[in-house]
């Protein structure tokens with residue numbers, strides 16, 4: 001948070017007119033802003049964090065083969081100098097990006113489409129943009145869109161579609177011409193740090209798991225960068241899988257708990273593919289009449305606070321949930337609090353390690369439940385969102401079970417699904 005910019009809103013414009021400004025202050029989270037941070041910086045921070053656990057990323061080492069057997073995966077690693085190494089692992093997680101070797105080796109189809117329109121991207125200094133310096137701004141023009149994302153105190157990332165032109169590497173002059181034509185005017189670009197082009201694929205796999213092998217991140221799903229959800233979705237995949245793997249490796253859960261990973265995460269990826277695809281097609285509308293109708297609808301629609309709030313929630317990912325998860329048990333019907341599959345927003349419900357947490361008022365009964373499931377449940381009980389209910393919160397903060405006070409068998413059944421799930 002200290003290294004990123006905190007954007008309070010994102011705005012959409014046509015020429016000098018503002019069509020919409022979506023503020024993030026309404027998001028029900030202490031992090032109610034857009035954190036603008038280059039991905040290289042996120043990766044540096046994550047790698048440093050991994051280091052605090054004694055882990056490290058071995059650069060220049062490639063997975064060149066693997067065989068899944070009854071007890072685990074035998075992996076062949078090829079080092080930079082050509083030396084090979086056999087690594088026997090209990091599990092393999094293919095986080096190897098859109099061209100995933102793991103996915104291809106599993107023979108998984110990456111079903112979907114490639115958008116016909118290409119994009120150009122440039123990290124540059126921008127002068128003359130009359131928008132708060134830390135706010136992303138999108139400009140729509142009959143020719144296409146140009147988007148300004150502040151990525152550091154003195155630099156913006158500019159993205160524009162190429163319309164009918166084929167994919168090609170832009171130069172500063174071309175970016176300046178696009179900005180002059182599609183932007184509000186009076187903007188000067190300079191000092192490009194990076195210029196590139198990219199195409200957009202919308203694809204996902206059907207199965208996130210085969211035997212001891214999983215797929216996560218872009219290896220499992222790719223989509224348009226509209227909405228900025230790609231890396232976030234991959235990290236949510238990892239977050240969803242990590243606690244399940246930890247419980248299974250520890251012997252506290254049956255291996256088929258791991259099947260809930262794909263069941264939960266593929267639904268989220270499908271939704272994101274559909275949302276970002278729709279957003280991209282709206283931006284890329286070519287027909288001028290359709291563009292005029294779009295601009296009018298956006299101006300009127302985003303004039304309504306409830307629509308602005310819903311959009312901010314969508315973009316923040318705060319509403320991501322698992323309503324159809326096989327792990328969900330019970331119901332929050334008639335209670336003021338999240339249903340199974342929704343996040344329980346409370347800083348007090350952290351189990352400290354991969355453990356479930358009970359949120360309940362009846363502490364004696366909760367303590368008895370904790371004593372019966374000491375390895376799965378955190379020792380501390382947290383306050384329930386409604387005094388009349390009991391919540392069982394998963395290690396990733398989502399509700400596994402909800403029930404009215406006294407209905408402890410519902411909680412026991414949810415824990416039973418984890419310990420003997422599928423066996």
Ligand SMILES: Cc1cc2nc3c(=O)[nH]c(=O)nc-3n(C[C@H](O)[C@H](O)[C@H](O)COP(=O)(O)OP(=O)(O)OC[C@H]3O[C@@H](n4cnc5c(N)ncnc54)[C@H](O)[C@@H]3O)c2cc1C
Pocket residue numbers: 039061062063064095096097098100101102121198216217218219225227228229230231232233234
């Ligand atoms: C223009 C653009 C803008 C974007 N903006 C955003 C944004 O604002 N917000 C957001 O959340 N996302 C954004 N994304 C998406 C984001 O960049 C990706 O979703 C993210 O990088 C995927 O992470 P990943 O770890 O799954 O894959 P990758 O980042 O592709 O990493 C895969 C890694 O695996 C390694 N690898 C591959 N094969 C092997 C092998 N056989 N052995 C060993 N290692 C291997 C690769 O070297 C690489 O290091 C954007 C993408 C683009 C193109």
